[in-house]
Amino acid sequence: TQLLEQSPQFLSIQEGENLTVYCNSSSVFSSLQWYRQEPGEGPVLLVTVVTGGEVKKLKRLTFQFGDARKDSSLHITAAQPGDTGLYLCAGVPPLVFGKGTRLSVIA
Amino acid sequence: GAGVSQSPSNKVTEKGKDVELRCDPISGHTALYWYRQRLGQGLEFLIYFQGNSAPDKSGLPSDRFSAERTGESVSTLTIQRTQQEDSAVYLCASSPLGGTLILSKNEQFFGPGTRLTVL
Numbered sequence: 764t765q766l767l768e769q770s771p772q773f774l775s776i777q778e779g780e781n782l783t784v785y786c787n788s789s790s791v792f793s794s795l796q797w798y799r800q801e802p803g804e805g806p807v808l809l810v811t812v813v814t815g816g817e818v819k820k821l822k823r824l825t826f827q828f829g830d831a832r833k834d835s836s837l838h839i840t841a842a843q844p845g846d847t848g849l850y851l852c853a854g855v856p857p858l859v860f861g862k863g864t865r866l867s868v869i870a
Numbered sequence: 871g872a873g874v875s876q877s878p879s880n881k882v883t884e885k886g887k888d889v890e891l892r893c894d895p896i897s898g899h900t901a902l903y904w905y906r907q908r909l910g911q912g913l914e915f916l917i918y919f920q921g922n923s924a925p926d927k928s929g930l931p932s933d934r935f936s937a938e939r940t941g942e943s944v945s946t947l948t949i950q951r952t953q954q955e956d957s958a959v960y961l962c963a964s965s966p967l968g969g970t971l972i973l974s975k976n977e978q979f980f981g982p983g984t985r986l987t988v989l
Contacts, residue, residue, distance in 0.1 A: 769912075796977075805874070805961050805980025806913070851912055860905075862912035 766790075767852055767861035775867040779841050784864040786852035787834040793855055795835050797826055800849040800863070842868045872896065874981035876962050882987045883952055891947045891984045895964030902945050903978060904937055905961040913961065919945065952988045959983040 768787045776782055786795070794813040798806035810819050812828035812835060819826045823846075825838040839846055851863045875894045883889050895902050904916040915929040919939040930936070934952075939945040949956055963978035 804982055805963065806978075807980070808977045811977070853913075858903075858915055858918070860913040860915070865910075 767854055767859055769850075769852060769861035769864050771864060772862070773865050773867075775869065776842055778844060778868055778870050781838070781840050782842060782866070783836055783838045784850055784866070785834065785836050786854075786861055788854065789833065791832050793832070795828060795832075795852060795854045797835070797837055798851045798853065800851060801847075806849075806851055839866075842866075844868045844870045874962055874964050874979050876960075876981040876984050878984060879982065880985045880987075882989065884989050885954060886951055888948065888950045889952055889986060891949075891960050891986070893945045893947070893962030893964075893981060895943070895945070895962070896966075896979055898942070899964035899966050899979070900942055901965040901967065901976070902939055903963045903965070904945070904947050905963070906931075907959045907961055907983070909958070916947070916960075949986075952986075954988045957986055957988045959985050 770785050774782060794811055796811045797809045799809055800806040810821055810826045812819060812826055815828060815830045815832045817828045823840045827836050835852060847866055847868050849863045849865050851860055853860045874896055877892045881889055900921045902919045905913040906916055907913050917930055917937045918926040934950045937945060937947045947960060961980055961983045963980045965976050965978045967976050
């Protein structure tokens with residue numbers, strides 16, 4: 764069974780701090796997605812990465828796909844309270860989600 | 871309404887009862903997915919429908935779980951003889967292109983979920 768391990772599980776930081784969360788696997792994925800889920804809502808897609816070594820930026824969020832396509836990271840610069848939520852990574856094949864990193868940004 | 875909708879939003883039932891959860895996907899989306907999310911956990915894939923193809927049921931945890939979809943419209947997830955361990959949020963997602971192997975072209979749009987509590 765392919766697993767996606769996300770770390771840390773929980774992260775609580777002050778507004779303005781930087782942070783990185785990780786998504787790791789022993790298996791190779793063709794592509795990987797990051798989603799953010801807010802309480803009471805379904806996940807919303809942030810980005811898809813498909814090429815080993817690929818870096819994508821979305822405002823203050825930087826996503827990187829590992830060269831070997833087994834891992835990915837999400838870096839947030841100058842975190843804001845609006846960044847609070849559960850960050851999930853998902854990879855294929857097969858379709859599998861990690862357990863997520865629950866981020867809390869305190870004003 | 872342009873998004874995926876699910877009903878009911880909350881369901882409380884007694885152990886042993888059957889429940890039926892409904893998902894209305896975005897119009898025109900060929901693929902539909904069901905997931906289970908236990909408290910504080912990530913998403914657990916349950917089942918996937920793609921057009922008129924046979925559904926991928928590889929994630930269903932037991933034969934008490936079943937799902938149907940009529941064409942490219944509404945889907946229902948049925949849990950028979952519910953157990954307390956079935957308590958979770960059940961999320962539905964639809965996608966315009968489908969294909970679990972084509973994630974790069976396959977943004978999933980999620981509904982708000984149904985929170986199921988089995989007493």
